[in-house]
Amino acid sequence: MSNVSRKTQENFQETLQQIERLLQRHRLIEGMVHKQSMAKHDLVEQLVHKQNLAELSLRLDRLHPADIAKVLEALPRADRLTVWELVRAERDGEILLEVSDAVRESLLEGMDSGEIIAAAGTLDADDLADLAPDLPEHVLSEVMGALEPAERAQVQSALSYRDDEVGSVMDFDMVTIRADVSLAAVLRYLRRFAALPENTDKLFVVDRERTLLGVLSLEKLLLNPPRRQVGEVMARDVVSFSPDNRVDDAVNAFDRYDLVSAPVLDANRRVIARLTVDDMLDAVREDSESLSLAGLKDEDLFSSIWKSAQNRWPWLAVNICTAFLASRVIGAFEATIAHLVALATLMPIVSGIGGNTGTQTITLIIRGLALGHITPGNSARLIVKELGIALLNGVVWGGVLGLIAFALYGQWALGAVMMAAMVLNLQVAALVGILVPITMQKLGRDPAYGSSVLLTAMTDSMGFFIFLGLATVFLT
Amino acid sequence: MSNVSRKTQENFQETLQQIERLLQRHRLIEGMVHKQSMAKHDLVEQLVHKQNLAELSLRLDRLHPADIAKVLEALPRADRLTVWELVRAERDGEILLEVSDAVRESLLEGMDSGEIIAAAGTLDADDLADLAPDLPEHVLSEVMGALEPAERAQVQSALSYRDDEVGSVMDFDMVTIRADVSLAAVLRYLRRFAALPENTDKLFVVDRERTLLGVLSLEKLLLNPPRRQVGEVMARDVVSFSPDNRVDDAVNAFDRYDLVSAPVLDANRRVIARLTVDDMLDAVREDSESLSLAGLKDEDLFSSIWKSAQNRWPWLAVNICTAFLASRVIGAFEATIAHLVALATLMPIVSGIGGNTGTQTITLIIRGLALGHITPGNSARLIVKELGIALLNGVVWGGVLGLIAFALYGQWALGAVMMAAMVLNLQVAALVGILVPITMQKLGRDPAYGSSVLLTAMTDSMGFFIFLGLATVFLT
Numbered sequence: 001m002s003n004v005s006r007k008t009q010e011n012f013q014e015t016l017q018q019i020e021r022l023l024q025r026h027r028l029i030e031g032m033v034h035k036q037s038m039a040k041h042d043l044v045e046q047l048v049h050k051q052n053l054a055e056l057s058l059r060l061d062r063l064h065p066a067d068i069a070k071v072l073e074a075l076p077r078a079d080r081l082t083v084w085e086l087v088r089a090e091r092d093g094e095i096l097l098e099v100s101d102a103v104r105e106s107l108l109e110g111m112d113s114g115e116i117i118a119a120a121g122t123l124d125a126d127d128l129a130d131l132a133p134d135l136p137e138h139v140l141s142e143v144m145g146a147l148e149p150a151e152r153a154q155v156q157s158a159l160s161y162r163d164d165e166v167g168s169v170m171d172f173d174m175v176t177i178r179a180d181v182s183l184a185a186v187l188r189y190l191r192r193f194a195a196l197p198e199n200t201d202k203l204f205v206v207d208r209e210r211t212l213l214g215v216l217s218l219e220k221l222l223l224n225p226p227r228r229q230v231g232e233v234m235a236r237d238v239v240s241f242s243p244d245n246r247v248d249d250a251v252n253a254f255d256r257y258d259l260v261s262a263p264v265l266d267a268n269r270r271v272i273a274r275l276t277v278d279d280m281l282d283a284v285r286e287d288s289e290s291l292s293l294a295g296l297k298d299e300d301l302f303s304s305i306w307k308s309a310q311n312r313w314p315w316l317a318v319n320i321c322t323a324f325l326a327s328r329v330i331g332a333f334e335a336t337i338a339h340l341v342a343l344a345t346l347m348p349i350v351s352g353i354g355g356n357t358g359t360q361t362i363t364l365i366i367r368g369l370a371l372g373h374i375t376p377g378n379s380a381r382l383i384v385k386e387l388g389i390a391l392l393n394g395v396v397w398g399g400v401l402g403l404i405a406f407a408l409y410g411q412w413a414l415g416a417v418m419m420a421a422m423v424l425n426l427q428v429a430a431l432v433g434i435l436v437p438i439t440m441q442k443l444g445r446d447p448a449y450g451s452s453v454l455l456t457a458m459t460d461s462m463g464f465f466i467f468l469g470l471a472t473v474f475l476t
Numbered sequence: 477m478s479n480v481s482r483k484t485q486e487n488f489q490e491t492l493q494q495i496e497r498l499l500q501r502h503r504l505i506e507g508m509v510h511k512q513s514m515a516k517h518d519l520v521e522q523l524v525h526k527q528n529l530a531e532l533s534l535r536l537d538r539l540h541p542a543d544i545a546k547v548l549e550a551l552p553r554a555d556r557l558t559v560w561e562l563v564r565a566e567r568d569g570e571i572l573l574e575v576s577d578a579v580r581e582s583l584l585e586g587m588d589s590g591e592i593i594a595a596a597g598t599l600d601a602d603d604l605a606d607l608a609p610d611l612p613e614h615v616l617s618e619v620m621g622a623l624e625p626a627e628r629a630q631v632q633s634a635l636s637y638r639d640d641e642v643g644s645v646m647d648f649d650m651v652t653i654r655a656d657v658s659l660a661a662v663l664r665y666l667r668r669f670a671a672l673p674e675n676t677d678k679l680f681v682v683d684r685e686r687t688l689l690g691v692l693s694l695e696k697l698l699l700n701p702p703r704r705q706v707g708e709v710m711a712r713d714v715v716s717f718s719p720d721n722r723v724d725d726a727v728n729a730f731d732r733y734d735l736v737s738a739p740v741l742d743a744n745r746r747v748i749a750r751l752t753v754d755d756m757l758d759a760v761r762e763d764s765e766s767l768s769l770a771g772l773k774d775e776d777l778f779s780s781i782w783k784s785a786q787n788r789w790p791w792l793a794v795n796i797c798t799a800f801l802a803s804r805v806i807g808a809f810e811a812t813i814a815h816l817v818a819l820a821t822l823m824p825i826v827s828g829i830g831g832n833t834g835t836q837t838i839t840l841i842i843r844g845l846a847l848g849h850i851t852p853g854n855s856a857r858l859i860v861k862e863l864g865i866a867l868l869n870g871v872v873w874g875g876v877l878g879l880i881a882f883a884l885y886g887q888w889a890l891g892a893v894m895m896a897a898m899v900l901n902l903q904v905a906a907l908v909g910i911l912v913p914i915t916m917q918k919l920g921r922d923p924a925y926g927s928s929v930l931l932t933a934m935t936d937s938m939g940f941f942i943f944l945g946l947a948t949v950f951l952t
Contacts, residue, residue, distance in 0.1 A: 013851065020853045073849040076857050098732075189696065196695045198734055201677060211930060219672045222663065224875040242803075249895070255761060256542035256574075258754040260736055277753050278734040284760045285731060285847075294839045301844050302857070305864040312836050312865070320873060323828040324880065331884075337813075337820050344813050344820035345806040351824070352799040352936065353792070356929070360788050368777050373549040377496045381552050381778070388781040389788070390690070394745045399641045404800070408807075440808035453832070460828065475722055 016071055022056045023079045043182040057086040065091055069098030071378065072107070076302045081110050092119035097127050102300030104134055113139050117146075125151045126171035126273075129158030157243075157272075166250050167243030168263045168281060170273035173197035175228060176204045179213050184226035186216070199276035201260035205234045210270040212263055214238060240265050241275055247283050252372055254280045295450050315453060324455035326351070329461050333468035339476050341466060345387055346418060349401060351463030355456045358394055361386050361433030362455055364411045366448050369441050383434050390430035391423065398422030421467035425459060428466075432458045491539065493671035498532045499555045533562040541567055543575030543748060548583070552778045557586050568595035573603050578776030580610055585831050589615050593622075602647035602749075603628045605634030633719075633748075643719030645759060646740045646749035649673035652680045653706060655689050660702035662692070675752035677736035681710045686746040688739055690714060716741050717751055717944055723759050728848060730756045771926050798933035803825070805937050809944035815952050816886045819944060822894060825877060827939030830901040831932045833869060837862050837909030838931055842924050845917050857911050867899065874898030889951055897943035901935060904942075908934045 029049045060068060060083065068087060072080050072095070084107055087095060094112075096104055096119060108116065116135060120128060120143040132140055132155065144152055154172045163168025168243050174197055177186055186203070190196070202217040214234035239264045241250055253259065254277055264273040286298070295315030299308055330337070330347070337343050366381070368374040374382065398419040406415035432455050437447035504526045536544060536559065545561060548556050548571070560583055563571060568587075572580055572595060584592065592611060595621040596604060604623075608616055608631065620628055630648045637643025652674055653662055662679070666672070678693040690710035693904070700709050716739045717726055722754035729735065730753055740749040762774070771791030775784055806813070806823070813819050844850040850858065874895035908931050913923035 007777075016851055017853065020851075064733065065677050070732070070848060073847070074851055076852055076854065124796075175780070190698045191701070192486065193699055196699070199677075199736060200695065201675075201736070207848050218698065219676065220664045222694065223669055223672070225667070238912065251757075251761075254933070255754070255757050255873055256546070257540065260675060260677070260753065277736065277757065278731070281727075281731050281753070281757060281760065284757065285727075294835050296836055296839060298843075299840055301840070301849055301854075302808070302861070305868060306859060308861070308865050309868050312833070312869075315836070316832060316873065319829060319832045320825075320877070324877075326828070327821050330824070331818075334817045334821065340816045341820075342807075343809045344817075344823075345803050345810065347820075348806070348824060348936065348940075349796075349799040349803050352932075353795060356792060356795045360772055360791070363772060364775055364777070365741040368772075371549070372488070372546060373777055375492055375496075375550055377493065377775075385778070385781060385784070389784050392785050393780060393792065399790065401796070401800075421633045427892070456828075460824065464824075 012070065013069060015059070015067070016074060019056065019059060019071055019083070020079075021077070022052060022059070023082060025052050026056070026082065027079075028343075053086065056083070060087055063092040066098045068095050069103075072099055073103050074302065077106065077304075080106065080302070082108065088119060089115065090122060093122040093127070093131075096131060097123070100298055100300070101134065104131075104297055106300055108134055108136075113142070117143055121146065121153050124171065124173060125154035126158055126173075129155050129168070132159055135150055154273075164247050165243065166241045166245045166247055166264060166275060167273075169247060169250075169279045169280070170241075170243060170275055172273050173198070174204060174261075174263075174271070174274040176199060176206045176210070176271060176326060177216065179205050179207070179229070179231035179234065181230055182226065183221055183224055183230065183233065184229055186221060186227060186230060193305075197274070199261050199278055204263050204274075205230055206271055210269075210272075212238065212240065212265055212269055212271050215263070238263065242266070243272070248370065250275055251280045251284055272345045280386065295453055315450070318450070319457075321454065322460070325457070326460040326464055329464045330468065333464075333472060334374065336468055336472045336476055340414075340471065342405075342411075342414065343471050343475075346405055346414075346466055347467050349420045350425055350467045351420070351460045353397065353401075353422065354429045354459035354463045357390065357426050358429030358433040358455045358459050359452060361430055362437060362451050365434055365437045369437060369447050374438070379434070379438055385429070386430040386434055387427060390426040394423030394426040395419075398426075411475075414471075417467065417470045417474055421463070421470055425463045426438055428462045429455070429459045486848050488543060488546065492550060493808060495532065495535060495547055495559070496551075496555075498528060498535070499551070499558060501528050502532070502558065503555075510556065515554055519822050520725070520731070530563065532559070534825070535698075536563055541570040542574050545579075548575055549579050549777065553582065553780075556582065556778070559820055565594060565628050566598060569598040569603070572607060576776070577610070578774055578779060578822055580607075582776055582779065584610055589609065596814065597622065600647065600649060601630035602634055602645075605631050605644070605887045608635055623677065624778075632748075635716035640723050641719065642717050642721045642723055642740060642751060643749075645723060645726075645755045646717075646719060646751055647755070648749050650737075650747070650750040651676060652682045652686070652747060653692065655681050655683070655705070655707035655710065657706055657711065659700055659704050659706065660695055662697060662706060663702060673750070675737050675754055679773075680739050680750075681706055682747055685744075686748075687695075688714065688716065688741055688745055688747050690859065691739070703771045704918070714739065718742070719748070723847065727756045727760055728750055766944065771929055782893060794926070794931055798929065798936070802936040802940055805940045809940075812944055812952055816890075816947065817946050818881075818887075818890065819951075820891075822881055823940055823943050824944045824949070826865070826894070826897045826901050828935045829873065829877075829898065830905045830939045833866065834905030834909040834931045834935050835928060836847045836925050837906055838913060841910055841913045845913060845923050850914070855910070855914055859907070862906040862910055863903060866902040870899030870902040871895075874902075887951075888924070890947075893946045894949055897946055899937070904938045905931070905935050 004271060025156065029045060029052065032045060049169045075083060092115070099107065120131060120135070123131065128143070144155065147155065158167060158170065177189065202215040205214045205216055206210060206212055214236040215238050216230055216234045220233050239253055239257050239259060243264055253385055260275055261276045263271045264275055266272050299311050365374065368393060401422060402415035402419035405418040406412055435453050436451050440451065442449040505521060505528065508521060548559060568591070572583060575583065592615045596607060596611070599607065604619070620631065623631065634643060634646065653665065678691040679690060681690045681692055682688055691714050692706055692710045695697050715729055715733050715735060719740055732915060737750055739747050740751055742748050774786055775787050781864045783898060788832040815882050841850065877898060878891035878895035881894040882888055912930050916927065917923040
């Protein structure tokens with residue numbers, strides 16, 4: 001906790017601005033040096049340059065690794081690499097853990113194998129497992145080779161779980177004790193440690209086979225008379241996890257039971273690792289629904305245009321196909337439109353409002369799924385409710401729009417078609433808005449991912465089809 | 477921690493299903509009783525009825541308040557109230573804290589003043605402050621009147637802060653100690669407590685005026701020899717907050733520095749309260765970007781159709797205005813469309829892809845703002861980058877669509893207009909996608925709220941205007 005400034009937030013913005021100023025000066029001097037012929041290097045300039053970098057380096061040394069990570073995220077590529085080179089090598093590992101995947105990649109690109117191996121060497125098994133997927137093959141095998149067998153097994157075990165499984169975020173550092181000793185003995189035992197693992201709020205009570213018998217919170221340890229036995233004081237009812245539980249569920253449990261740490265058990269109830277609240281907070285913050293609604297993976301703010309485009313194209317391509325499909329739906333009614341051009345001006349309203357109401361439904365459903373409030377038992381009721389709202393909206397707003405259409409074009413029939421199309425398309429939007437995320441969840445997928453693109457594809461195509469179809473039947 | 481089952485997640489779904497079954501049986505029996513004349517009540521049925529409710533009640537007693545809250549969220553209105561009546565009164569307070577605002581409202585509606593006052597009486601000052609905004613005026617004043625003066629002052633202080641300020645989530649329960657005592661004395665002092673406040677990982681070291689001198693982590697307390705003084709062992713560099721700091725910034729700090737608790741200080745650095753990680757986790761989970769993107773407040777999944785509609789209408793009304801505007805833009809070009817109906821089929825592609833690429837930009841920017849990666853220093857670069865991506869996308873995908881338009885309608889000029897319109901509209905989308913959230917943030921508002929509606933309003937209207945405008949100039 002040392003080195004952490006008091007007014008965290010304001011100070012951070014200030015620090016970032018100071019670093020940006022130093023970097024600006026750095027670029028300026030570099031530019032000047034570059035313009036002159038290399039032989040004519042001004043000694044004074046070189047000195048200023050060095051001083052500037054030294055000041056920058058000093059400032060970085062005083063920052064918490066998490067703050068350096070944040071600075072790196074906020075800097076454009078070139079500046080980022082300048083700062084990265086100035087960071088002391090022994091802090092590289094910690095910082096690599098803190099940055100986002102996208103920025104980590106950009107930092108690793110600039111390091112040679114030796115540097116990466118050195119950085120990885122400073123990390124615990126669970127942190128190493130976080131980093132491993134981003135490391136080049138030969139670097140990873142070298143790092144793994146240098147580990148103790150026990151630690152290597154831990155890394156391999158952590159690597160064998162998917163990103164959304166508890167096994168991928170658990171850590172292996174923990175304190176276990178026996179049930180048949182006194183609290184005084186536990187206190188003596190703890191004093192032999194130089195530090196406890198982060199977020200240690202409880203000790204795990206195990207038998208010879210490491211089977212979990214209970215947990216002893218530090219609170220119980222501190223509040224009870226030292227002569228009492230661990231077994232008398234420990235809690236036996238413990239929230240525990242298995243490594244193949246979903247991270248989302250673990251987050252839910254941490255939130256519900258206000259946990260700081262919890263044991264991870266294997267099939268025989270043996271303690272193999274630990275989950276901590278800081279990893280849960282990370283998991284929640286990384287899991288951004290809105291990014292996945294837009295069909296994006298996390299993106300480095302300053303990656304190259306080309307790289308960013310690659311992140312965005314898959315989903316854009318899908319969108320272009322669906323837009324083309326909607327366009328073909330309209331194309332099928334060209335004769336109707338030629339007959340009554342007003343239809344072309346009104347049709348985007350039907351599709352647009354459909355998309356909007358559907359998005360409202362879909363976001364509420366995705367949230368309900370994430371919080372575990374939607375069950376097989378209650379989804380039928382939800383459908384009824386959403387269809388009801390859609391009917392209400394369709395009649396009210398469709399009615400208003402029908403009146404406007406009549407006012408603009410003086411045709412009662414056009415107004416009626418407008419209203420009918422709104423009612424029907426909002427029903428489509430409500431159904432799709434519920435069924436798409438629920439189905440995705442049932443198939444074991446992220447219910448947010450791409451839901452909204454599928455939704456607008458339906459509300460656009462169906463909106464045009466319903467409106468122009470009704471118009472063709474009743475107006476021509 | 478007692479009463480918490482082991483396999484949390486699976487068990488919860490099972491429990492919920494069992495409760496749903498019991499409720500179903502309850503409804504069935506009630507229905508039968510209702511159908512028969514009241515006089516003919518079958519004694520056996522009454523017995524079954526009572527047994528059923530007793531079983532339900534027993535099952536609820538065994539659940540953690542957070543789990544009961546989750547059950548209540550997942551149940552339709554009528555069932556929810558049945559369950560709520562069966563919950564033992566002394567647990568009402570805790571449960572009211574755990575449910576979402578929308579559900580809390582529905583539960584309070586069914587309680588009389590006396591019940592609410594009793595429930596509120598079981599709560600701490602900070603929890604009471606959470607509940608207060610939802611309580612009827614006269615109930616609140618009665619509850620406040622029954623408090624000790626010190627506690628009343630705490631509730632009032634917590635109520636004076638906005639929802640997004642640290643003051644609204646801080647709690648007042650904490651342990652403070654002096655610097656000039658030995659660790660042994662601290663250990664003796666702690667043993668006088670029946671329990672420590674939740675999430676206590678450190679004690680606050682203060683002087684006579686409650687000025688913060690440092691913090692003593694339980695870890696340091698346990699690991700150091702008891703004869704040492706608090707002042708020698710405590711950490712002096714402490715992450716602390718002020719009650720008017722933003723909750724978002726506090727979440728960032730908790731995440732960055734892996735905090736479990738932190739002191740809240742007044743202007744004179746006196747300790748007034750405490751922030752804990754469980755409240756941070758709550759705050760992150762409640763703050764759903766995607767809900768606010770869709771312009772929604774949190775909604776009870778089973779509120780009435782009428783209430784839900786009220787939650788959704790403000791935004792829908794805005795959307796209808798913008799859709800109407802876009803429709804009028806098209807209306808201005810009716811002559812052009814009458815001349816070339818193909819334009820009506822192609823125009824939604826231009827507006828749709830614009831909306832989609834803009835949404836990608838906006839979600840990345842909102843995320844960057846939330847994580848603090850976007851600063852005044854780097855936003856100019858972001859604009860350049862996004863405009864670059866938009867240009868690339870416009871040329872590539874606009875080109876593809878131009879070719880398709882040519883293939884469909886055999887006019888080179890139409891294809892060229894299509895491509896040009898795509899390039900221009902994607903530039904609009906990129907600019908709006910960056911500037912809207914950044915401006916909202918500068919104005920001190922939630923950058924997500926409504927951003928996406930504003931964006932599609934622009935990409936729709938501008939998309940139609942650019943495409944039809946170019947067509948009018950070059951194709952007619």
